[in-house]
Amino acid sequence: MANQTSVAEIVSEPYKYGFVTDIETEKIAKGLSEEVIHLISAKKQEPKFLLDFRLKSYRQWLKMKEPNWAELKYPPIDYQDIIYYAAPKQNEKKSSLSEVDPKLLETFDKLGIPISEQKRLSNVAVDAVFDSVSIATTYKEKLAEHGVAFCSISEAIVEYPELIEKYLGSVVPFSDNFFAALNSAVFSDGSFVYIPKGVDCPMELSSYFRINSGDIGQFERTLIIAEEGSSVSYLEGCTAPMFDTNTLHAAVVELIALNDSSIKYSTVQNWYSGNEKGIGGIYNFVTKRGHCRGKRSKISWSQVETGSAITWKYPSCILQGDQSIGEFYSVALTNNKQKADTGTKMIHIGENTRSTIVSKGISAGQSSNSYRGLVQIGPKASGAKNYSQCDSMLIGDQAEANTYPYIRSQQPESSIEHEASTCRISEDQLFYLQSRGIGFEEAVSMMVSGFCRDVFNQLPMEFAAEADKLLALKLEGSVG
Amino acid sequence: MIRENSELLIEITDLHASVEDQPILNGVNLKIKAGEIHAIMGRNGSGKSTLSKVIAGHPAYKVTSGSISFQGINLLELEPEDRARQGIFLGFQYPIEIPGVSNLEFLRVATNSRRKQLSHEELDTFEFEDVVREKLKIVQMDEAFLNRSVNEGFSGGEKKRNEILQMALLEPMVSILDETDSGLDIDALQIVAAGVNKLAKAETATLLITHYQRLLNEITPDFVHVMAAGKILKTGNKDLALELETSGYEWVDQEIKNEAGNS
Ligand SMILES: Nc1ncnc2c1ncn2[C@@H]1O[C@H](COP(=O)(O)OP(=O)(O)OP(=O)(O)O)[C@@H](O)[C@H]1O
Numbered sequence: 001m002a003n004q005t006s007v008a009e010i011v012s013e014p015y016k017y018g019f020v021t022d023i024e025t026e027k028i029a030k031g032l033s034e035e036v037i038h039l040i041s042a043k044k045q046e047p048k049f050l051l052d053f054r055l056k057s058y059r060q061w062l063k064m065k066e067p068n069w070a071e072l073k074y075p076p077i078d079y080q081d082i083i084y085y086a087a088p089k090q091n092e093k094k095s096s097l098s099e100v101d102p103k104l105l106e107t108f109d110k111l112g113i114p115i116s117e118q119k120r121l122s123n124v125a126v127d128a129v130f131d132s133v134s135i136a137t138t139y140k141e142k143l144a145e146h147g148v149a150f151c152s153i154s155e156a157i158v159e160y161p162e163l164i165e166k167y168l169g170s171v172v173p174f175s176d177n178f179f180a181a182l183n184s185a186v187f188s189d190g191s192f193v194y195i196p197k198g199v200d201c202p203m204e205l206s207s208y209f210r211i212n213s214g215d216i217g218q219f220e221r222t223l224i225i226a227e228e229g230s231s232v233s234y235l236e237g238c239t240a241p242m243f244d245t246n247t248l249h250a251a252v253v254e255l256i257a258l259n260d261s262s263i264k265y266s267t268v269q270n271w272y273s274g275n276e277k278g279i280g281g282i283y284n285f286v287t288k289r290g291h292c293r294g295k296r297s298k299i300s301w302s303q304v305e306t307g308s309a310i311t312w313k314y315p316s317c318i319l320q321g322d323q324s325i326g327e328f329y330s331v332a333l334t335n336n337k338q339k340a341d342t343g344t345k346m347i348h349i350g351e352n353t354r355s356t357i358v359s360k361g362i363s364a365g366q367s368s369n370s371y372r373g374l375v376q377i378g379p380k381a382s383g384a385k386n387y388s389q390c391d392s393m394l395i396g397d398q399a400e401a402n403t404y405p406y407i408r409s410q411q412p413e414s415s416i417e418h419e420a421s422t423c424r425i426s427e428d429q430l431f432y433l434q435s436r437g438i439g440f441e442e443a444v445s446m447m448v449s450g451f452c453r454d455v456f457n458q459l460p461m462e463f464a465a466e467a468d469k470l471l472a473l474k475l476e477g478s479v480g
Numbered sequence: 481m482i483r484e485n486s487e488l489l490i491e492i493t494d495l496h497a498s499v500e501d502q503p504i505l506n507g508v509n510l511k512i513k514a515g516e517i518h519a520i521m522g523r524n525g526s527g528k529s530t531l532s533k534v535i536a537g538h539p540a541y542k543v544t545s546g547s548i549s550f551q552g553i554n555l556l557e558l559e560p561e562d563r564a565r566q567g568i569f570l571g572f573q574y575p576i577e578i579p580g581v582s583n584l585e586f587l588r589v590a591t592n593s594r595r596k597q598l599s600h601e602e603l604d605t606f607e608f609e610d611v612v613r614e615k616l617k618i619v620q621m622d623e624a625f626l627n628r629s630v631n632e633g634f635s636g637g638e639k640k641r642n643e644i645l646q647m648a649l650l651e652p653m654v655s656i657l658d659e660t661d662s663g664l665d666i667d668a669l670q671i672v673a674a675g676v677n678k679l680a681k682a683e684t685a686t687l688l689i690t691h692y693q694r695l696l697n698e699i700t701p702d703f704v705h706v707m708a709a710g711k712i713l714k715t716g717n718k719d720l721a722l723e724l725e726t727s728g729y730e731w732v733d734q735e736i737k738n739e740a741g742n743s
C-alpha cells in the first residue's frame with residue numbers, strides 16, 4: 001500500500017534517450033594544451049581574433065581554481081582525460097539537409113526533435129548540435145527574409161565576425177569563473193541568433209544539444225543579440241546516452257538586449273543523470289547571463305532542469321538599462337543521487353528596474369537540491385523592485401532541499417520581497433486523490449505538476465505540455 | 481428504506497484496526513443493504529472517522545483482524561483508488577487542501593476513472609464542463625470554485641459542498657459522509673441534505689456520521705448506531721437519535737463499565 005518509500009520509488013524512471021548512435025567520429029587526442037586550442041581553432045578555420053581570445057582564456061584558466069562553494073560534492077575532474085573536440089565524420093559542409101548523414105537525422109528523429117522535412121513544426125526553427133558540431137539548422141532562409149540570423153556559432157564566426165568580435169565575452173568575460181574560462185578556451189559549437197532592429201522574430205527558435213561520445217566534453221557557446229525594439233523566444237533542449245563515466249558539459253550563454261527589446265530563453269535540460277546508485281551522468285557546469293543593456297529591455301529565463309548528475313547553473317540578469325526587467329522561472333527536479341545547485345542573480349543597476357524570481361525545487365530519492373540566488377541593488381537603482389519566491393517540495397524522507405538567498409542593497413528607495421516555503425507531499429493529500437479513484441502515480445504527478453504550474457505557464461506554448469510530460473515521465477515507475 | 485430482499489452492499493465483520501500499534505477499532509460489525517440510510521453517532525474520539533477511513537483504505541490504519549466486503553468482494557485487498565472506482569465514496573470530515581491542482585481538472589480525472597470502471601465513455605474537457613455545471617446546481621455552488629485549487633482557501637462550508645459535488649459526479653454505490661453537516665449554516669445544511677436525498681437511489685446506500693439531530697431531521701435514517709471505544713455499542717431506529725439528543729452519552733459509560741465487568 002501507499003507509503004513514503006513507494007512515493008520515492010515511483011520517481012525512478014528509465015532514461016529514454018540513453019542510446020548511442022553508431023557513427024564514425026573524428027576525435028582529437030585527449031588532453032588540453034595550447035596546441036589543442038590551435039588545433040580546434042584551425043579545424044574551425046577561425047579568424048585570428050578568436051584564436052587569441054581562446055589562448056587568453058586558456059592562460060587565465062590555468063591560473064584559476066575550480067569553485068567549491070556550491071552544495072555539490074563530486075570526485076575531482078581530470079581535465080587531461082577529456083577529449084575537447086569530436087565531430088561526426090562528414091565529407092564536406094552540407095549545404096542542404098538532404099545531404100546530412102541519415103543516421104544523424106534518425107538520431108534526432110528518435111529523440112523527437114523536429115528537423116527532418118516531414119517532422120518539422122511550422123513555427124519552430126531548429127539548430128541541432130551533435131557532439132562538438134552543429135549538423136543542421138532549419139528555416140534559415142525564411143528567417144533571413146526577416147533579417148534574422150540563426151545559425152551555429154561556428155558559421156557566425158565566419159559570416160558575422162564583427163558581431164562576434166563585438167559581443168562575444170561581453171556579458172560573460174573569459175575571466176568570469178573557472179568554467180567560463182575553460183569554455184572560452186575550447187568551445188566547440190552552439191547557436192547564434194541576431195534579431196535586427198524592430199523585428200519580432202516570426203518563429204520560435206530552438207537548439208538541441210546531443211552528446212554522443214562518452215569521453216568528450218561538451219562546451220557549447222550561445223550568443224543572442226536583440227537589437228532595439230526586437231523580440232525573440234528561444235528554447236534549448238539536451239540529451240545524452242547512458243555511460244557509466246561522467247561527462248563534462250560546461251556551456252556559456254550570453255544574451256544582449258538593447259532598448260525596448262525582449263529575449264525569452266527557455267531550457268528543458270534532460271542530460272543523462274546517472275543511475276540510481278549515482279554512477280555515470282553529466283556534470284553540468286553552466287554560465288548563463290543576460291545583459292539588459294537598453295532601456296525598457298527585458299530578459300526572461302525559464303528552465304526545467306531534470307537531468308545531469310550535477311547541475312551548477314545560475315542564469316542571471318544584469319539590469320543596466322533604466323526600467324529594464326529580469327525574470328527567472330525555474331523547476332528543478334532531482335532524484336536518486338542527483339545534485340543540483342541552481343538559482344539566479346539579479347543585478348539591478350538602472351533606475352526602476354524590476355526582477356521576478358520563481359523557483360520550484362523538487363527533491364526525491366537521496367538527491368540534494370539547492371536554490372542559490374543573489375539580488376543586488378546598486379546605488380543608482382532607485383525604485384528598483386524584486387520579488388522572489390522559492391518553494392521546495394520533498395518526496396520521501398531522504399532527499400534534501402536548501403535555499404540560500406543573498407540580498408545586497410545599496411539603495412534605500414528600493415523594495416525586495418522574498419518568500420520561501422517547503423512542503424512534502426503528504427499521505428493525506430495522496431489519499432484524498434486516491435479516494436476519488438485517481439491512481440497513486442497519477443496523484444503524485446498531479447501534485448508535482450500543480451506545484452510547478454507557475455513556471456510551466458511561462459514556457460512557450462508548444463513546450464509547456466512537453467515539460468509537463470517530461471516530469472510525469474520522471475515520476476513514472478512501479479508502485480512498491 | 482429497509483427492504484427485505486435488497487442486496488447486501490457492505491458487510492463489516494469483527495473489524496479491528498490500529499494506528500501505530502494503537503488499537504482504535506475493537507470489533508466493529510455492520511451490514512448495509514441497498515436503499516438504506518444508516519447513521520453513526522458517538523462521542524468525539526470513539527472511532528467514527530477511523531472506521532470511515534479504514535473502509536476507504538487509508539494507509540495509516542492497519543487492519544489487524546476482521547473483514548470488510550463490498551458486494552461480495554474483499555475490500556481490504558483493494559487499493560484506495562480501486563475502492564473508489566468500485567463505488568465507495570468518503571466525504572471527509574476535514575477535506576484536505578491540494579495547492580496547485582485545479583479543482584476542475586481533479587474532478588474530471590476522478591469522474592473519468594469511475595466512468596471507466598462502469599464502461600462509460602470518458603468525458604473530454606468540454607463535455608465534462610456541461611456535466612459539472614448540472615451537478616453544481618445540486619449543491620448550489622458557484623462555477624468560480626472550479627477554477628481554484630482543490631479546496632485551497634475554501635471556507636469550511638464550501639469544502640463540504642465540494643465533497644457533495646464529488647459525490648454527485650462519482651455516483652457511488654455507498655456514500656460515507658463524515659460530519660458533512662458540521663460547519664454548515666442553516667441554509668447550506670438544507671441544500672446539502674436535499675442534495676444527499678436527491679442522490680440516494682434504491683440500489684445505493686448512505687452512511688452518515690453526525691453529532692446532530694438536525695441533519696437527521698432532513699435525512700431520515702433507517703438505522704442509528706452508537707459507537708463507543710471502537711465498537712458499535714447499540715443499534716436502533718431513528719428514535720435512538722432523538723433519545724441521545726435528550727439524554728446524552730452518559731449511559732454509554734455505564735454500558736462500557738458493565739461490559740468490562742462481564743468479561
Ligand atoms: N492517525 C492517527 N494517529 C494517532 N491517533 C489517531 C489517528 N487517527 C485516529 N486516532 C485516534 O483514534 C481515536 C478515534 O479517532 P476518530 O477520528 O476516529 O474519532 P471520531 O469518532 O471521528 O471523533 P470526532 O467525533 O471528534 O470526529 C482518537 O482517540 C484519535 O486520537
Ligand SMILES: [Mg+2]
Nearest residue numbers: 528529530573
Ligand atoms: Mg471524526
